[in-house]
Amino acid sequence: MKLLSSGASPYARKVAVAAHEAGLIDRIEIVSVTVSPVSVNPEVSAANPLTKVPTLLLDDGAALFDSRVIVDYLDELSGGRLVPAGAARWPALRDQAAADGLMDAALLARYERALRPEALRWAEWDAGQIGKIERALDTFEAGFTPSARAPQIGDIALACALSYLDFRFADLGWRNGRSRLAAFAEAFNARPSMQATQPA
Amino acid sequence: MKLLSSGASPYARKVAVAAHEAGLIDRIEIVSVTVSPVSVNPEVSAANPLTKVPTLLLDDGAALFDSRVIVDYLDELSGGRLVPAGAARWPALRDQAAADGLMDAALLARYERALRPEALRWAEWDAGQIGKIERALDTFEAGFTPSARAPQIGDIALACALSYLDFRFADLGWRNGRSRLAAFAEAFNARPSMQATQPA
Numbered sequence: 001m002k003l004l005s006s007g008a009s010p011y012a013r014k015v016a017v018a019a020h021e022a023g024l025i026d027r028i029e030i031v032s033v034t035v036s037p038v039s040v041n042p043e044v045s046a047a048n049p050l051t052k053v054p055t056l057l058l059d060d061g062a063a064l065f066d067s068r069v070i071v072d073y074l075d076e077l078s079g080g081r082l083v084p085a086g087a088a089r090w091p092a093l094r095d096q097a098a099a100d101g102l103m104d105a106a107l108l109a110r111y112e113r114a115l116r117p118e119a120l121r122w123a124e125w126d127a128g129q130i131g132k133i134e135r136a137l138d139t140f141e142a143g144f145t146p147s148a149r150a151p152q153i154g155d156i157a158l159a160c161a162l163s164y165l166d167f168r169f170a171d172l173g174w175r176n177g178r179s180r181l182a183a184f185a186e187a188f189n190a191r192p193s194m195q196a197t198q199p200a
Numbered sequence: 201m202k203l204l205s206s207g208a209s210p211y212a213r214k215v216a217v218a219a220h221e222a223g224l225i226d227r228i229e230i231v232s233v234t235v236s237p238v239s240v241n242p243e244v245s246a247a248n249p250l251t252k253v254p255t256l257l258l259d260d261g262a263a264l265f266d267s268r269v270i271v272d273y274l275d276e277l278s279g280g281r282l283v284p285a286g287a288a289r290w291p292a293l294r295d296q297a298a299a300d301g302l303m304d305a306a307l308l309a310r311y312e313r314a315l316r317p318e319a320l321r322w323a324e325w326d327a328g329q330i331g332k333i334e335r336a337l338d339t340f341e342a343g344f345t346p347s348a349r350a351p352q353i354g355d356i357a358l359a360c361a362l363s364y365l366d367f368r369f370a371d372l373g374w375r376n377g378r379s380r381l382a383a384f385a386e387a388f389n390a391r392p393s394m395q396a397t398q399p400a
Contacts, residue, residue, distance in 0.1 A: 036328075037325065037328045037329070038324045038325060038327075038328040039328070040331060045335060049298065049332065049335035049336040049338065049339040050298065050301040050302075050304075050305070050332050050335070050336060051331075051332060051335070052301070062290070062291075063294070064290060064293075064294055065294065065297055065298075065301075066297045066300075066301065068268060068297070069290070069293045069294055069297050072293065073290060090262070090264060090269070090273060091262075093264075093269045093272065094263070094264055094265065094269055096269075097265055097266045097268070097269050098249065098250065098265075100266075101249075101250035101252070101265075101266065102250075104250075105250070111325075116322055116325065117322065120320045120321065120322045121320070122316055122317065122320045124238045125237065125238060125311075125316065127238075128236075128237045128238040128239070129237070131240060131251075132249065132250050132251060135245060135249035135250070135251070136249040136250060138249065139249040
């Protein structure tokens, strides 16, 4: 399998970390590509009309996207090592969705601050996205419980979202008043899966 | 269960149509709310820090989001009526992801055109999102096969995405040169699940 990926994408990192944690990384060739919402990369578009990473190219030529679908596929390949079964399934999937939503808001704020011409930036849009990030962080601080045994998709998505804030929004000071989340990130970031997938 | 919903949201409609098709709509109370990326609705934020619809409130007080997670939950409640098993699972989930991505691009273009102050609009951003929509439509036209029996999540998501284009982007003329998709939409839009959930 080939994973179309970008070193700055938190969604692509989530898939790579999941592949490491599920013991599947040796079956995946990472292909580094560049994508942007205001240009078209023909190589990526040929596999995924949304022109986004991550996109997984299967050996039979089919493509799978987005990150959520790829994680689900890796979960099946690994015999269920990423998504818990039974009642634990729903909090784990909701945690992934909350972390993905945090990433969505952070990406939109990043595009507003770094991609859009300065004269066209809208402070209320930026503030709205940062508000989503702050509320998601507060909700995780109050209610998140890391998986007791091996990391699962909720842990992985949250760790990648927090690390993206360190990478692009260091000025946000997300650890302030969130000691539980800070401790989770410190422990999780030491894992080989996170060390092998640092943003670039 | 209560579904926090908005009459204009294609993601909320996807969940409502899925509930109809899975025979679960009678168990769900639809609660109409208003959300915007540049304001905070406290009722929605209390259940979902991302302040988005759809958000499903379970009878035990827990909240589930986003639309993908809710569909997965409804699939389980219905004994697997929404997401096919086996090899058919992956094209169905990819079709949902492509339709969701089409909706994402359409929402971002809608915000750019209707929400952002006119002086701050960026033509390249709008063109980039419309390009994603056009490529997704072309990919569906070339490769989409409707489910042979009852509609499944790929059909439902695509139908809701196409209907959202009719609702907000009629000027796009998405049916031009896409007769297979146009025929699919005409047939699917006649279903009671679609008739009961028209955008407003």
